[in-house]
Amino acid sequence: MALDILIIDDEADIRDLISGILEDEGYQTRTAYDSESALDEIEKRLPSLMVLDIWLQGSKLDGLELLELVKTRHRDLPVIMISGHGNIETAVAAIKKGAYDFIEKPFEADHLLLTVRRATEAERLRRENEELKKRAALVVELTGKSAPLNNVRHVIEKVAGTNSRVLIHGPSGSGKEVAARVIHARSQRAHGPFIVVSAASMEPHRMEQELFGVEQNGGVVKTGFFERAHGGTLFIDEVADMPLPTQAKILRVLTDQAFERVGGNTGVRVDVRVISATSKTLVTEIENGRFREDLYHRLNVVPLMIPALTERREDIPLLARFFLETLADATGRPRRALTDEAMAALQSYNWPGNVRQLKNIIERVVIMGPEDPHEEISIDQLPSEVRSDSADLFRNNNDGAIMTSPLKEAREAFEREYLKVQISRFSGNISRTAAFIGMERSALHRKLKSLGLASGKAGDIN
């Protein structure tokens, strides 16, 4: 994505000169000759950087005044000041008002390019840093090696480099946002912004203001999510929760790549890739008149399904270890391991809150656990819901069938329950189950058959 630079100078030949130098280097440029035309351009779309002359003849505001106004509205927009009459005081005044740097006319093309490069790099680093801080615990990698997750990764690899829209389906906490981040990070827009908007957590009447921004008396009062995502990716979470009128507006942006701010009529043009996510079945929402079918087709160019954690239990140990390490490091606690029994309990729990719930549980264990890094995390340190789920599996056969049956039946009852748990731990993968329990694969198949358990997927075994 070419960076979009706005050049403001009252002299046409200087504007052309700067614009020529920058465009030769692959930047995209726009020009303005005074403060009013500059403000108009900014309203059309927020540029990535501004090159601003201090002396603007015939302009309502001079360069320093315009700098001040722009900085109150867009604090992070980098501005490079230019002047032929510059002295050290003007330079200091400009920097104090928030300019990134100052160059004097006449200037060398190389000097201008270097300053522009530094300013955009500084802004990129600032944004990256802010994003890193905000999302310190967030990863841009999907942890897991199960077949369903490898499939997700495969789709991501294929789609990331394109500009196609992606609709991510999956239950709450399964990793839809992480998947969207991975797509963005692997795309050509990776250096552009990744903006998250959650339709579920926004008040419906404020949604349009948040998405499209607000304009009052010709001035921008609020920059919306679409404008902030220019050159990058907009991730719309729980897209089914958008009210119908907002859906119509989003459809227009997707068709025209343009919109108007609330209260304004300036056409804002943007280049944004939209990735959306839903935990609801959109086809049902369409049937019930709650979601626009035309919008669904626009968003669902590439569908991506993130399976529930219980459909990829093999990933649980990897995820648990990953969270144990990263969360211990982030909180300054010792890195500790789980006992086999505790890990087995995590693998047989039904995880209604998916990976998010697993992460929260591990975080609690890491924070509340003892200081000694050699002390393993036992099953007793896990929350009661996780413990009781796995205890139930064992108690049923101990208290019920086993103790009141002859040995042969008791053994079979135990074997049946034991194998059900093990096969479910390995997401129905017979080879891995056999390797873990120390049996030949063919022998395990025979055993399952003799116990009346279908030897296929975990779902077949009830």
Ligand SMILES: Nc1ncnc2c1ncn2[C@@H]1O[C@H](COP(=O)(O)OP(=O)(O)OP(=O)(O)O)[C@@H](O)[C@H]1O
């Ligand atoms: N495969 C994964 N590897 C590492 N971390 C993960 C993975 N999947 C999910 N997470 C973590 O689990 C938490 C929930 O993930 P995320 O927010 O992506 O889920 P979601 O499906 O978007 O949830 P919701 O539908 O509630 O918005 C996050 O903290 C995320 O970092």
